[in-house]
Amino acid sequence: MSDLKSQIVAQLNLQDIKPEDIGDDQPLFVEGLGLDSIDALELIVLLQQQYKIKLSNADEGPKVFRTVRTMAEYITAHQAQNS
Amino acid sequence: MYIRATGNISPQKTFGHPPMEEAPVAYAGNRLACFEPDYKEFIDPKLIRRMSRIIRMGVAAAMECLKEADVKVPDAIVTGTAYGCMEDTSSFLSKMVEFNEELLTPTAFIQSTHNTIGAQIGLMLQCNNYNNAYVHRGFSFESALLDGMLLLKEKEATTVLVGAVDEIINNSHAILSRMGLYKQGPVSNLEIYKTIPIAIGTKGTIAGEGAAFFMLASEASATDYAKLDGLHTFYKPAGVKEIERQISSFLEKQAININDIDLVITGKNGDAASDKIYDQLGQTVFNNSSMVNYKHLCGEFPTASSFAFWLAANIAKSGKTPALLGQSNSANKTIKRVLVYNHYMNMHHSLFLLSAC
Numbered sequence: 001m002s003d004l005k006s007q008i009v010a011q012l013n014l015q016d017i018k019p020e021d022i023g024d025d026q027p028l029f030v031e032g033l034g035l036d037s038i039d040a041l042e043l044i045v046l047l048q049q050q051y052k053i054k055l056s057n058a059d060e061g062p063k064v065f066r067t068v069r070t071m072a073e074y075i076t077a078h079q080a081q082n083s
Numbered sequence: 084m085y086i087r088a089t090g091n092i093s094p095q096k097t098f099g100h101p102p103m104e105e106a107p108v109a110y111a112g113n114r115l116a117c118f119e120p121d122y123k124e125f126i127d128p129k130l131i132r133r134m135s136r137i138i139r140m141g142v143a144a145a146m147e148c149l150k151e152a153d154v155k156v157p158d159a160i161v162t163g164t165a166y167g168c169m170e171d172t173s174s175f176l177s178k179m180v181e182f183n184e185e186l187l188t189p190t191a192f193i194q195s196t197h198n199t200i201g202a203q204i205g206l207m208l209q210c211n212n213y214n215n216a217y218v219h220r221g222f223s224f225e226s227a228l229l230d231g232m233l234l235l236k237e238k239e240a241t242t243v244l245v246g247a248v249d250e251i252i253n254n255s256h257a258i259l260s261r262m263g264l265y266k267q268g269p270v271s272n273l274e275i276y277k278t279i280p281i282a283i284g285t286k287g288t289i290a291g292e293g294a295a296f297f298m299l300a301s302e303a304s305a306t307d308y309a310k311l312d313g314l315h316t317f318y319k320p321a322g323v324k325e326i327e328r329q330i331s332s333f334l335e336k337q338a339i340n341i342n343d344i345d346l347v348i349t350g351k352n353g354d355a356a357s358d359k360i361y362d363q364l365g366q367t368v369f370n371n372s373s374m375v376n377y378k379h380l381c382g383e384f385p386t387a388s389s390f391a392f393w394l395a396a397n398i399a400k401s402g403k404t405p406a407l408l409g410q411s412n413s414a415n416k417t418i419k420r421v422l423v424y425n426h427y428m429n430m431h432h433s434l435f436l437l438s439a440c
Contacts, residue, residue: 011188013132034129041189048186 001072008068011046012039024069032067040065047071053078084235085440086308086396087242088154088298090147092117092140093381093390094272094291095407098147103397103405107380110272113265114256114290115382119143126207133190134203135170137250140294141200142207145246149208152298158240159213160201163227163247165220165385166255167197173254200248200294213240221431223247224389225316228297228435232314235301246296247389251382256290264383265290266353272379273409275353285355291382295389297396303440309399309421312436313337319430323363326432330368330424333434344372345418346398348391350425351376352383357429364424375410388425388433395421395437402439 005019008028012035026032029040043065047053053075055061064074091097094115095108108118122131122139125146131139141162149157175191193199198216205214213234217226224247231243251259259265266275266287275289299311315333320326334340347369349361365374381390398404402417423435 015128015132038133038189038193045186045188049182 001068004072004075005068007046007050008043011042022068025067027067028065043071047075051075051079052082084232084311085300085303086297086311086437087300087304087306088148088150088152089296089308089393089396090144090149090151090246091293091295091390091393092119092144093293093295094118095380097393097407098144100147100151103401103407105407107273107407107409110289111269113260113267113270113287114251115272115292116251117292117294130203130207133194135168135174135194137168137170137248137292137294138194138200138203140250141246141248141296142203144248144294145200145204145244145296146207148244148246148296148298152242152300154242154244154298156208156210157212157242157244157298159215159231159234159243160204160210161213161215161217161227161230161234161243161245162198162201162204163217163219163223163225163245163386163389164197164200164249165218165223166249167218168195168199169250169252169255171195171199173252200246204244221385221427222316222318222433223249224386224392225314225431225433228299228314228392229316231299232311235299238301241301243299244296245299246294247386248294249292249384249386251290251292251384259290263287270353272382275379276351276358276376288352288354288357288378288383291378291384291387293381293384293387293390295393297392307400307440308396309437310440312438313434314436315434317432320432323360323367326360326364327368329432330364330434333436334422337436339420341368341372344420344422345416346404346421347372347374348395348398348421348423348425349374349376350378350388350391350423350427352378354383357426360426360429361424375404375408377408379409380407383427385427385431387427388423388435391423391425392435392437395423395435399437399439 231245
């Protein structure tokens, strides 16, 4: 999960935030890290670029991108399916 | 109409309205880069992370101008840019190639448009008024200024925020260098008007960039910089004779002649072919005029005339040429009327006339 946090910080250019500052279960949007809809698009691109995972169902977005842990679980599940 | 306030980020220490009594900053090489402020004082850190350098520069210059004018929301925002947000455009295009036209990051795409800075200022101010961006190469600033002047003249607005922004990035500098725009070899911005050693050559200028904003107002105030009397542009003149005619005609329309001008600011940039025009005018129409140059301060770029406009406004306000200019003014009298004559690559020619309030 620490790699994923570093990738999020880099992709979103989160200034003054270190990867270790982001809690595993901290909400990424609104009241948590305060991300917005453009950031959601950036996270979709991150999944495709780094993990070759294409989020085909937009309805999955809120669930997948809720926290770093939910993102990591989604990535792990997809990697297991593809291996 | 009046220039009520300014905000200028340039390769000189111009931001924050410091006294202009320091000598100009010297650069080695053919590329000048802006002095940038701590943006956190002007822009929400949450917004800064998405902004490329040119957007930060433009927004900060605009905020400085609004603050000085004490205007919360102007009646219109008009920007001019020739290159637009090149860093974002370059990033977006590079990723298109790198990722086979897939997996493109949305931020660089969204911010690559030429109206990004004007739009960003509008969003930050929650200003839903007239907002327009002009992308007219060497006339981009002039077109924005003309739009602002028309809005005031037609009473569509009483305050208009007008600005120009352009940046130089590694890619554009490399491409424009290959096209022969810039001097090769060791060169200093403070030396560009002098006789150039053969090793450097007489061809080419120095690359520049900047973000300059102005608050234009229809009514005078006690703190105005200058009165904006007129603006004129002309494209690809046939020769110096036609330029002379254009200048004379412009002054006639203002009901003055060249002897009424206390200072002429010209756009000399160190390129022999380009500067020849100014030299020839110096022997004819500007023969008896006090002339100074400005591109050693900001470099050459399509909206460099916005720096000249800023300089002219400051000179009209103080009545004298500042030490920042690094050139003495041969006239000893107080400067009350300033004419700016600039051309960009002998295609886009412009004249601004400003006078003291």
